[in-house]
Amino acid sequence: MEFSNLIASRYSVRAFRPDPVEDEVLHRVLEAARLAPTACNLQPFQILVLHTHGRETELRRIYRQPWFVQAPLILCGVGLPRDSYVRSADQRRYLDVDVAIVMDHLILEATNQGLGTCWIAAFNARAAREILRLPDEVEPLIFTPLGYPADTPAQKERKLLTALVRYEHW
C-alpha cells in the first residue's frame, strides 16, 4: 500500500473474523518489528505471539473485552529494562519509546497486509505476568490482537495541526 494511504487507513479494529493469519504474513509483520530502530540499536524487546483458540477465558483475564480474543492471534510487546538505553546525563530510560516504535512498525505492516490491530495499554499487568509466565525483570507494555477485521473504520477525530505543532520556540 502507498505509505500515506497506509497511515490514513490504519485504525483500531475492535471486531475480528476467525480466519487464521498465514505463517508468511505473520513473518512479515514480525520482520517489521525486527527492523525497527531502537536507541543504540539495543533491541531491548521480545514479541510474544499468543494463539487465542482454546485460551479465550484465560486470555480475557488480561483484557476483558470480547473482541480481544476474537482474532486468532494476540501479540504482546515486552520490554527488557536491563537491556535498554539510559541517558547518562539524567538517567532517563528510553525503553517505552523503543517498544512503541517496534509496535508501530509491526502494526503498520499488519495494516499493509490487510490485518487489523488495536493498541491495548489498559490491560491487567498482573494477570499478563502470571498467564504469560513473565520473569520479574521484563515489562509487558502493549498488546494487540492480530487478525482480519470484521468492522469498518470510523471517521478519524484528530486535533488540527495548528493545535499540535509549534515553530522555533514554545
Ligand SMILES: Cc1cc2nc3c(=O)[nH]c(=O)nc-3n(C[C@H](O)[C@H](O)[C@H](O)COP(=O)(O)O)c2cc1C
Ligand atoms: C498507547 C496506546 C494505548 C491504547 N490503549 C487502548 C486500550 O487499552 N483499549 C482500546 O480499546 N484502545 C486503546 N488504544 C487505541 C486508541 O483509543 C486509538 O488509537 C485512538 O482512539 C485513535 O483511534 P484509531 O486508532 O482508530 O485511529 C490505545 C492506543 C495507544 C496508542
